[in-house]
Amino acid sequence: MAKDKIENLKEFLKEKGYKLTPQRRAILNEIINNEGSxxxxxELYDLVKVGCPEIGLATVYRTVQLLEEMGVVCKLDLDDGRSRYELCHQDDSHQHHHLICNGCGKVIEVQGDLLDEIEEVIEKKYNFTIENHTLKFYGLCSECS
Known part of the structure; x- marks a missing residue:
């Protein structure tokens, strides 16, 4: 499955005028292999450096920024003072939501958009077109409660 995603991303990068360099491939592989993390x-740099010891942290930052600008990865703010990244899913009209444990910091993804009805009400009531939203729930996971 990761190979198919890499090939799709390789074509996407090519369409946008970029090459899938060995460093970019290594970074994408780790993002795909650690999907949901x-x-x-x-953290990405530490993972990539194992198989690609010549890579620099600046290369990881530049690549992640490029992939974010292209819509391949999404930047997340989970209120811990650090930018986090995950693979964007092109079939999602909105980002998925996150459950964040106040005890251990575990992050659980909530798949499916449960806010469709609320969005419709907001759009009609306020004459406002919603393009995206983020939602984070804070509480305790099953191990911490």
């Missing part, structure tokens, strides 16, 4: 650039 919400990695920081530093």
């Amino acid at each position: 919400h990695l920081t650039a530093e």
